[in-house]
Amino acid sequence: MAHMTIKEIREEIGKLSGNNAELYDKLNPTGKPSAGVRTPELRKLAQRIAKEDYRWFLEHNPMDTFEMEALQAYVIGYAKDDVQVILSYLREFIPKVHDWAVNDALCSTFKIAKKYPKEVYELLMEYKDSKKEFEVRVVAVMLMSQFLTEDYIDRDLEIWDSLYAEEYYAKMGIAWAVATAAAKFPEKVFSYMTSPDNHLNDWTFQKALQKMRESYRVDNALVDQIKAASHRFDKE
Numbered sequence: 001m002a003h004m005t006i007k008e009i010r011e012e013i014g015k016l017s018g019n020n021a022e023l024y025d026k027l028n029p030t031g032k033p034s035a036g037v038r039t040p041e042l043r044k045l046a047q048r049i050a051k052e053d054y055r056w057f058l059e060h061n062p063m064d065t066f067e068m069e070a071l072q073a074y075v076i077g078y079a080k081d082d083v084q085v086i087l088s089y090l091r092e093f094i095p096k097v098h099d100w101a102v103n104d105a106l107c108s109t110f111k112i113a114k115k116y117p118k119e120v121y122e123l124l125m126e127y128k129d130s131k132k133e134f135e136v137r138v139v140a141v142m143l144m145s146q147f148l149t150e151d152y153i154d155r156d157l158e159i160w161d162s163l164y165a166e167e168y169y170a171k172m173g174i175a176w177a178v179a180t181a182a183a184k185f186p187e188k189v190f191s192y193m194t195s196p197d198n199h200l201n202d203w204t205f206q207k208a209l210q211k212m213r214e215s216y217r218v219d220n221a222l223v224d225q226i227k228a229a230s231h232r233f234d235k236e
Helices: 004-018 021-027 041-053 052-062 068-080 083-096 098-111 117-127 133-146 153-162 166-185 186-194 203-216 218-227
Strands: none
Touching: 004 041, 004 068, 004 186, 041 068, 041 098, 052 068, 052 083, 052 153, 068 083, 068 098, 068 153, 068 218, 083 117, 083 133, 098 133, 098 166, 117 133, 133 153, 153 166, 166 186, 166 203, 186 203, 203 218
């Protein structure tokens, strides 16, 4: 199967480069050089690569710029293949994730989880006891992005509660996930947040409440009810 070479992909990125490359270079979380390509354009390029010999790309991508690293995440998500093949690339990539943008790009694009939830969930559980910041965030955000369903919500809450939440982006990912769950499962999240068995550290707990209040999809009354019922807050 034909495929774009790395040189051709770099040339394509150059064509898509915006006028804000210098600004992107300063702001992008990878710390790697950035051409300033907008996310929708990068996604389109990833979809093209995924329809070709995507395996060649994943195995030869130097991931030496923000765009190349993001493409790795998107292509893994868009590729169509045997689920175990896709999971092998996911398993290889997760330990290499080291910033929130690539982390979240991977999780939001990994739609194969909807078709093969059991297999993907089992792979995620390989990282549930990790103490590495972005392995934790992958688990937290992937559960939020692909497993926020009636079948999985109880397990989601249990896993979020148990994750190692000491590093900043891990804590943020867990808080974001819990707050997002509150929009779809307010009663379950209320029970979880007010339970004496809730193990979120105070920072993550408070950040989850803040994100709930900032979300237009979560009723602010839920936050007030959690505060009123939670043992974490002093009652006069």
